Amino acid sequence: MMKKNFNLLLLISFLVAGCNSGLSSDNKNTYAIIPAPVSLKQMNGSFTFSQKSRIILSAINDETKLAADYLALLVKNPTGLSIPVEEGRKSISQSVFMSLDPSIVNVEGYVLKITPEIIDIKANSAIGLFYAVQTIRQLLPVDVENGKIIEGLILSVPACEIRDEPAFVYRGMHLDVGRHMFPVADIKRYIDMISLHKMNTFHWHLTEDQGWRIEIKKYPKLTKIGGFRKETLIGSGNEKPQVFDGKPYGGFYTQEEVKDIVAYARSKFITIIPEIEMPGHSTAALASYPEFSCTGGPIEVATKWGIFPDVYCAGKEATFKFLEDVLSEVIDLFPGKYIHIGGDECPKDRWKKCLDCQNRIKKEGLKDEKELQSYFISRIEKFLISKNRKLIGWDEILEGGLAPEATVMSWRGVEGGIEAAKQKHNVIMSPYNDVYLYIYQCEPEGQPLAASGYLPLEKVYSFNPVPEKLNADEQKYILGLEGCLWSEFVDSPQLLEYMVYPRMFAIAETGWTPASQKDFKSFLSRLEIVKKRYDAIGINYFKGEYRNTRAIKN
Numbered sequence: 001m002m003k004k005n006f007n008l009l010l011l012i013s014f015l016v017a018g019c020n021s022g023l024s025s026d027n028k029n030t031y032a033i034i035p036a037p038v039s040l041k042q043m044n045g046s047f048t049f050s051q052k053s054r055i056i057l058s059a060i061n062d063e064t065k066l067a068a069d070y071l072a073l074l075v076k077n078p079t080g081l082s083i084p085v086e087e088g089r090k091s092i093s094q095s096v097f098m099s100l101d102p103s104i105v106n107v108e109g110y111v112l113k114i115t116p117e118i119i120d121i122k123a124n125s126a127i128g129l130f131y132a133v134q135t136i137r138q139l140l141p142v143d144v145e146n147g148k149i150i151e152g153l154i155l156s157v158p159a160c161e162i163r164d165e166p167a168f169v170y171r172g173m174h175l176d177v178g179r180h181m182f183p184v185a186d187i188k189r190y191i192d193m194i195s196l197h198k199m200n201t202f203h204w205h206l207t208e209d210q211g212w213r214i215e216i217k218k219y220p221k222l223t224k225i226g227g228f229r230k231e232t233l234i235g236s237g238n239e240k241p242q243v244f245d246g247k248p249y250g251g252f253y254t255q256e257e258v259k260d261i262v263a264y265a266r267s268k269f270i271t272i273i274p275e276i277e278m279p280g281h282s283t284a285a286l287a288s289y290p291e292f293s294c295t296g297g298p299i300e301v302a303t304k305w306g307i308f309p310d311v312y313c314a315g316k317e318a319t320f321k322f323l324e325d326v327l328s329e330v331i332d333l334f335p336g337k338y339i340h341i342g343g344d345e346c347p348k349d350r351w352k353k354c355l356d357c358q359n360r361i362k363k364e365g366l367k368d369e370k371e372l373q374s375y376f377i378s379r380i381e382k383f384l385i386s387k388n389r390k391l392i393g394w395d396e397i398l399e400g401g402l403a404p405e406a407t408v409m410s411w412r413g414v415e416g417g418i419e420a421a422k423q424k425h426n427v428i429m430s431p432y433n434d435v436y437l438y439i440y441q442c443e444p445e446g447q448p449l450a451a452s453g454y455l456p457l458e459k460v461y462s463f464n465p466v467p468e469k470l471n472a473d474e475q476k477y478i479l480g481l482e483g484c485l486w487s488e489f490v491d492s493p494q495l496l497e498y499m500v501y502p503r504m505f506a507i508a509e510t511g512w513t514p515a516s517q518k519d520f521k522s523f524l525s526r527l528e529i530v531k532k533r534y535d536a537i538g539i540n541y542f543k544g545e546y547r548n549t550r551a552i553k554n
């Protein structure tokens with residue numbers, strides 16, 4: 001469990017100075033919203049929640065009720081007030097009225113009007129209602145985040161009119177739990193922060209060379225053997241000789257835990273995309289079941305970082321049966337339409353020497369091992385499509401030809417994304433140099449070990465996922481962007497937060513706010529205010545230099 005980094009001084013100053021108004025002194029700029037809304041008209045006065053308040057839905061169903069219940073909880077947490085959620089018409093003053101309105105075209109868009117009498121929310125769908133509530137959360141006093149009832153708190157939000165919708169349909173955050181894993185509570189906290197900033201996807205990287213982290217009932221050795229490594233490299237890997245800590249490391253998420261996390265994500269309107277890596281980055285799986293490798297093993301779970309030679313054998317039919325069985329269990333756990341199958345960094349050395357792989361190349365009339373990789377991915381795609389799912393892979397799946405309906409996640413730069421968009425394939429931009437949050441976020445001196453490079457907040461903020469090289473038709477294939485956190489050097493939830501925040505908020509703003517309205521100065525000034533909220537939540541965000549000082553020096 002994370003200890004709350006609760007700011008006692010903040011509470012004392014609130015109790016002394018802020019009780020009468022119900023607002024602490026940290027609520028001066030009451031319109032600090034990240035991501036910035038498309039349009040915000042500030043107005044006079046404020047709406048105050050009271051015992052008379054109701055949340056009235058024009059139509060109650062499971063989804064709209066999630067949005068309404070979430071608002072009720074935001075009010076209840078700091079006040080103890082239980083606001084009823086009812087179906088009905090807009091009539092009662094001092095209430096929140098939520099309705100679905102098809103004239104709002106964007107599925108995730110909403111219109112939020114706050115007056116002293118009423119809060120009126122309209123949206124195309126429940127997710128838009130929920131995003132309006134997330135905006136309300138950012139307008140509420142930071143005291144709501146302290147996780148306890150504050151006697152005498154007057155819960156007000158400033159009057160305004162907001163019209164809002166996202167720039168991109170895909171706004172995601174990735175998390176690698178293969179190198180290091182994080183407790184269920186911290187995964188939920190990560191999902192909370194994704195959703196607070198109106199991102200809609202959590203990409204959960206569940207299998208790696210160094211650890212297999214999801215229980216698969218049919219293949220228990222995946223977690224029994226593949227979930228554990230005998231020790232872990234100390235340092236970046238460049239040290240000579242390499243030094244290891246000598247301590248076993250491991251664990252995995254049970255299917256019950258996965259179900260719990262999926263349900264939690266759904267309550268926050270987050271879709272989870274599970275990633276099961278293939279054909280490369282599969283050392284842990286092959287340590288468990290070496291019969292699906294080219295050599296037959298023995299193979300050990302990796303203890304250091306990098307790219308490893310043992311990959312799934314593309315020649316053996318048994319490999320595909322195994323992967324289809326694994327994917328079937330994964331599909332049953334994750335209801336979203338996408339399954340990520342990795343596809344990156346697959347060395348071809350074993351395939352070149354393997355009789356089975358070479359026979360496959362001959363039998364299928366393939367030119368080389370690159371086409372064998374394409375065969376592998378296309379075959380898995382066929383299986384996913386048969387289960388009504390879609391495949392995503394890293395940009396190496398372009399090698400040897402893209403699977404017919406694959407979506408490409410462009411990580412080595414934007415070039416893979418450009419190539420895929422030109423081939424009329426959907427693209428998610430996650431370029432290493434712009435959104436890989438395991439890279440140093442300031443000058444490395446005095447910082448915890450991180451991946452080499454320099455990626456300050458300002459640089460993350462300046463990333464535009466739509467390359468100018470694409471024409472207007474091709475640009476339509478860019479679904480959005482995703483920030484990635486690889487966990488080689490991130491071995492605790494506290495360090496996770498330090499690396500991710502506030503850079504994730506910049507990614508959220510790029511995903512939501514129109515590029516023409518993005519403004520780093522405005523973002524920074526809102527961030528200074530919003531930080532009080534993160535302090536109250538207890539987020540261990542990075543507090544150093546946010547500007548790109550190397551660019552300033554040049």
Ligand code: ACM
Nearest residue numbers: 344345394411486
């Ligand atoms: C990756 O960073 N290898 C996708």
Ligand code: ZN
Nearest residue numbers: 294313354357
């Ligand atoms: Zn083989």
